[in-house]
Amino acid sequence: MTLVMRGRAGGRSRGARRGLRDATPLTYLTLIVAVILSIFPIYWMLVVATRTNDVVSSVPPPILPGGHLGENVQRLFDNEDAYFAKGLLNSFIVAGSVTVSTVFFASLAGFAFAKLRFRGRNALLLTVIATMMIPVQMGIIPLYMIMVKLGWQNHLQAVIVPFLVTGFGVFMMRQYASQAVPDELIEAARVDGCTTFGVFWRVVLPALRPAMGVLGLFTFMQTWNEFMWPLAVLNPENPTVQLSINNLATGHFNDYTLMFAGTTVAVLPLLVVFVIFGRQIIGGIMEGAVKA
Amino acid sequence: MALDLHPARDGAPPTAKPPSPKGRGARRRLARLDLKAAPYLFISPFYLVFLIFGGFPLVYTLWVSLHTWGLSSGERTFTGWDNYSYLLGDGEFWHAVVNTIGIFAVSTVPQLLLALMVAGALDRKMRGATLMRIGMVAPLITSTAAVAIVFTQLFDKDFGFVNWAIGGLGFDHIAWQESRGWSWVAISTMVDWRWTGYNALIYLAAMQAIPRDLYEAAAIDGASRLRQFWQITVPLLRPTIIFTIIVSTIGGLQLFTEPVLFGSGSANRMDGGALHQFQTITMYMYDNAFTDDRYGYGAAVAWALFLLIIVFSLVNFAFVRRTGGTK
Numbered sequence: 001m002t003l004v005m006r007g008r009a010g011g012r013s014r015g016a017r018r019g020l021r022d023a024t025p026l027t028y029l030t031l032i033v034a035v036i037l038s039i040f041p042i043y044w045m046l047v048v049a050t051r052t053n054d055v056v057s058s059v060p061p062p063i064l065p066g067g068h069l070g071e072n073v074q075r076l077f078d079n080e081d082a083y084f085a086k087g088l089l090n091s092f093i094v095a096g097s098v099t100v101s102t103v104f105f106a107s108l109a110g111f112a113f114a115k116l117r118f119r120g121r122n123a124l125l126l127t128v129i130a131t132m133m134i135p136v137q138m139g140i141i142p143l144y145m146i147m148v149k150l151g152w153q154n155h156l157q158a159v160i161v162p163f164l165v166t167g168f169g170v171f172m173m174r175q176y177a178s179q180a181v182p183d184e185l186i187e188a189a190r191v192d193g194c195t196t197f198g199v200f201w202r203v204v205l206p207a208l209r210p211a212m213g214v215l216g217l218f219t220f221m222q223t224w225n226e227f228m229w230p231l232a233v234l235n236p237e238n239p240t241v242q243l244s245i246n247n248l249a250t251g252h253f254n255d256y257t258l259m260f261a262g263t264t265v266a267v268l269p270l271l272v273v274f275v276i277f278g279r280q281i282i283g284g285i286m287e288g289a290v291k292a
Numbered sequence: 293m294a295l296d297l298h299p300a301r302d303g304a305p306p307t308a309k310p311p312s313p314k315g316r317g318a319r320r321r322l323a324r325l326d327l328k329a330a331p332y333l334f335i336s337p338f339y340l341v342f343l344i345f346g347g348f349p350l351v352y353t354l355w356v357s358l359h360t361w362g363l364s365s366g367e368r369t370f371t372g373w374d375n376y377s378y379l380l381g382d383g384e385f386w387h388a389v390v391n392t393i394g395i396f397a398v399s400t401v402p403q404l405l406l407a408l409m410v411a412g413a414l415d416r417k418m419r420g421a422t423l424m425r426i427g428m429v430a431p432l433i434t435s436t437a438a439v440a441i442v443f444t445q446l447f448d449k450d451f452g453f454v455n456w457a458i459g460g461l462g463f464d465h466i467a468w469q470e471s472r473g474w475s476w477v478a479i480s481t482m483v484d485w486r487w488t489g490y491n492a493l494i495y496l497a498a499m500q501a502i503p504r505d506l507y508e509a510a511a512i513d514g515a516s517r518l519r520q521f522w523q524i525t526v527p528l529l530r531p532t533i534i535f536t537i538i539v540s541t542i543g544g545l546q547l548f549t550e551p552v553l554f555g556s557g558s559a560n561r562m563d564g565g566a567l568h569q570f571q572t573i574t575m576y577m578y579d580n581a582f583t584d585d586r587y588g589y590g591a592a593v594a595w596a597l598f599l600l601i602i603v604f605s606l607v608n609f610a611f612v613r614r615t616g617g618t619k
Contacts, residue, residue, distance in 0.1 A: 020504070023418035030413045035427035038489055042434060044453065045442050057451040105337040112334035124335065131342055137546050137574055138598050139349030141356060141581050141591045146349065148363065162345035165338045195323075196330035225435040227549045228574070232582055242437045249441050249556040256445055263438035274433040278426045285429065285490060286497040 045267070048260040049073075056256050072261035081251045083237060084262065087244030092269075094156055094240060095223040098163050102219045103212050105165035110173025111204045115186055116196070125174070131167035140232060147233055158233045159240065163223065169215050176211035177204065214284035217277055221270055241266045357591035364585045375592035385593065387568055388576040389600070391476070395551075395572065396544040399480035404536060407488050408529075411495035412521060428489030440482055440553035447478045447554075472569040475554070479570055482550045487543075491536050498532040499525060530612065537608045545601050548574040573597045 048056050049072055050065040076084050112118070113125050143162065144153070152158040181204050189199045205212075230240045236247050245262040248255075274281065357376070360369045379385055414424065431439070446453045447468040455465040468478045502525065510520050526533075551570045555561045562579035564571025571579075573593065581590030 020415070020417045023413075023416040027413045027416055027418065030409065031418075031424050031428075034410050034413075034489070035424055038427055038430050038485070041439065041442050041446065041485065042430060044446065045438070048445070059451075059456060061451075061453055061456055109335040109338045112331040116331040116334070118328075118331035121331070128338070131346060133542075134346065134350060135542060135546055135598065135601060137548070137577070138594055139346060139353055141577075141587050141594060142349035142352035143345060144582075145352075145356070145363070145587070146345070162341065164341050167338070167342065170335075170338050195326050196334075200334070221433060225437070227437050228578070232578070242435060245437055245441060246553070249437075249444075249553055250561070259441055260445075263435075263441050267434050267438050270433045270435065274430070279422070281433070282422075282425050282429060282493060285493045 042267075045260050045264055048256055049264040051257055053255060053257050068257065069261070072257045073265065075258055076248075076261045076265065079248070079258065081236070082244045082247050082262065083239055084241070084244045084265070087239040087241040088265070090156060090239065091224055091241040091266075094159050095220050097160050098223045099216050099220045101164040102166060102169045103216045106169030106173045106215060107177075107205060107208050107212060108200060109165070109170040110175075110177050111181075111200050111208070113170070113174040114177035115181060115183070115204070125171075128167045128170050128174075132171065137228065140229060143229075144232055153233050154235045154238055156234075156238075159226065159230050166219075169219065172215055173208065173211060177208060180211070181207045210280075213277070213280055214287075217273060217281055218284065220273065224270060353591045353594050356588055357595055359588040360586075361588035361591075362585040363587060371588070375589050376596075378589070379592050379596060384568065384571075385573075385576060385596070388564075388571050388573045391472075391564070391568075391570055392545055392547065392572045392574075395476045395479050395483075395547060395570070396541070398476050399483040400537070400540045400544055402480075403484040403488050404491060404533070404540070406484070407491035407495055407536075408526070410488065410492040411499055412525070414492065414496050415499045425493065428492060430489075431486045432490050434486075436486070436549040437553055439486060440550045441556070443478065443482045443485070443550075444554050444556060447481075469554070469557070469565060470569070472567070475565060475570040479547070479550050479554055482554075483544070483547070487540070491540075494536060495529060495532060498529050502528050534609055534612050537612060538605050541604050541608055542601055545597065545604060546574050547572045548578070551575060573600070 047062060047065050050067065050069040051062055052066070052068055055062055055066065076082065109128075113121065113128070147153045147158045152161075185203050185207070186199055189203045194202060225242065226240070227242050227246070230243055231246065234240065234243060236243065239247065245259065245266050248259045248262045358370060358372055360367060360371050360374075362368075410428065414421070414428075418424075445451075447455075449455060449465060449467050449469065452468075454468070459465060466474050468474050506524050506528075507520055510524060515523065551564050551572050552561050552575060554570065555564050558566060560579070560583065562571070562575045562583055564575055574597065577590045577593040577597065580586045580593060
């Protein structure tokens with residue numbers, strides 16, 4: 001998990017873009033094929049989720065959505081193995097708290113690294129970057145042991161607390177704060193008698209809003225999608241939504257319409273986020289916000 | 293895209309402070325304390341969370357790996373390097389290593405080449421550019437588990453869309469799950485579907501920073517489009533390419549969700565198929581620790597995986613540097 005956030009002036013002025021070549025028919029063809037391939041599995045998910053099982057396995061496969069979505073979703077929430085409603089609620093709680101906390105604490109630390117002077121600042125920033133290189137899987141076994149010691153296994157705090165703030169977030173906010181917040185503004189607030197936290201709350205936080213949005217989106221998406229750690233530490237009766245659909249895949253792997261109704265509902269919140277914030281997500285990726 | 297570590301500007305250079313008249317009271321001392329302590333206070337939540345849930349587990353993994361350690365059995369015996377010497381001779385582990393590297397190779401190479409191609413296509417004047425980009429990253433916002441389920445159905449031997457299409461072209465159906473090679477291809481498809489558009493956008497951002505006059509000059513010298521792409525675009529993109537390769541390496545070698553769900557039909561999904569044909573290292577670690585209660589050995593596998601990631605990142609880094617040439 002790594003990130004680079006460069007200044008907005010990073011060599012992308014309009015002038016440099018003057019000589020852009022025109023798209024040829026081949027360009028359009030390449031891109032349209034790529035977009036179709038990108039969309040197709042999502043579309044297929046909707047088709048299956050709105051059909052009945054015997055139609056799905058027919059030859060040739062159905063191409064258009066049918067009218068059985070309500071019925072499949074009903075079966076989904078009635079299903080006794082999936083704990084789907086609970087999983088959905090849990091996922092909102094987990095992703096919501098991790099997102100709010102990460103954005104706040106990452107902004108706070110990012111501001112400190114970008115704008116405050118203190119002994120050991122650069123060395124500490126390097127350790128933040130180093131933490132981003134460590135794969136999460138590495139520590140999963142001791143992490144589980146810690147949870148057992150704390151008595152947190154099967155409780156939601158086990159999938160929330162370890163992720164309350166990440167090195168990725170801190171570094172991203174640091175990069176953004178160093179170019180988005182003018183020092184004069186901070187000095188002025190200090191002269192007006194603000195404490196350091198006052199400066200952060202009144203001056204810096206509003207200026208960080210765009211980056212907070214991007215970090216929030218990525219954090220929410222990533223937490224929503226987390227699979228391995230919840231699988232290890234939560235039981236099937238108290239799942240996140242990913243574990244719910246996993247329960248379906250294990251127990252009902254031939255009931256495709258049920259499974260696909262599950263994946264559709266599990267993806268839906270992300271689709272909504274994407275439709276509203278699509279541009280910001282693309283901007284975030286192109287600015288160099290990177291998740292792995 | 294190199295890490296940008298330029299120190300931030302610190303405002304005006306420090307000026308000599310006026311001698312502080314004594315007795316301005318607690319207020320002033322508080323303000324000084326605020327200046328000194330606030331930065332540490334602000335960064336402390338991160339370090340607190342990291343040390344407890346990130347740093348400590350990392351080191352502790354090493355300690356655990358030196359034991360025979362079961363949580364349900366309660367056994368905890370120090371065995372030194374036994375787990376590691378067992379690991380070196382463990383056929384199942386090496387089988388998983390080969391699977392992981394195989395899937396990594398089958399997925400990453402086409403993925404990054406396709407991403408370069410798509411980025412080249414996007415880097416033009418066209419209609420609907422934003423719409424194309426949105427379409428391209430749509431896979432990113434789906435959840436990995438959901439996608440794995442959808443693809444597993446698409447790759448179903450009897451009723452899957454892919455085999456139906458292959459049959460339509462007059463070829464035999466493929467047993468995607470049973471064959472080692474084809475299962476790697478199916479899993480790689482899931483990975484590539486998710487990440488190609490994302491990498492394309494990263495490349496596009498880097499391409500947009502290349503000054504256009506370079507191309508104009510090359511065109512005047514008679515260089516073809518293709519030659520311009522390989523001799524201007526690709527070399528200038530090298531830092532970005534290195535970056536994407538390292539990110540893909542770290543992610544690819546830890547592959548877990550896709551193969552686990554791809555094996556949904558089998559008795560133990562951590563096996564990665566009846567013959568372990570698509571069991572990855574992370575699945576093997578998970579299986580040992582959480583299924584078989586062998587936490588000590590699982591921890592040893594985790595360290596082996598970590599070393600593998602470091603070695604692979606370095607090798608890839610060196611490889612790309614070499615082939616890119618230094619001009």
